[in-house]
Amino acid sequence: MGFDIPEPYVWDESFRVFYETLDTEHKGLFQGIFACIGENSQGNLDTLRDKVEKHFSTEEGMMKKNNYADYESHKKLHAEFVGKLAALSAPLDGPSVDYAKNWLVNHIKGIDFKYKGKLG
Numbered sequence: 719m720g721f722d723i724p725e726p727y728v729w730d731e732s733f734r735v736f737y738e739t740l741d742t743e744h745k746g747l748f749q750g751i752f753a754c755i756g757e758n759s760q761g762n763l764d765t766l767r768d769k770v771e772k773h774f775s776t777e778e779g780m781m782k783k784n785n786y787a788d789y790e791s792h793k794k795l796h797a798e799f800v801g802k803l804a805a806l807s808a809p810l811d812g813p814s815v816d817y818a819k820n821w822l823v824n825h826i827k828g829i830d831f832k833y834k835g836k837l838g
């Protein structure tokens with residue numbers, strides 16, 4: 719997968735999944751990573767982790783409620799990213815920042831997009 723990485727790193731309409739809560743949370747994840755680029759602090763990394771975990775919980779809840787067929791495999795991808803973030807500490811190095819930036823873009827467009835129109 720290789721979707722374009724926005725520069726500056728900000729959510730745009732091309733990431734819309736058409737569920738307001740999820741689009742709002744996705745915007746927040748972009749902001750969370752953007753904040754870590756601006757001020758590479760443990761506080762911003764912790765905030766990003768919180769936002770990520772809250773978003774995955776919301777999204778998984780919606781998938782489960784709607785008996786989404788790819789729930790288990792999608793959830794596994796979320797858990798992998800949470801694990802990667804948990805292993806990081808501030809200040810993040812360049813490859814870690816790039817990993818997070820790439821992961822979010824490719825996850826939304828490559829994986830989240832598959833549930834469009836299927837979550838009720």
Ligand code: FEO
Nearest residue numbers: 774777825826830
């Ligand atoms: Fe929006 Fe699957 O994370």
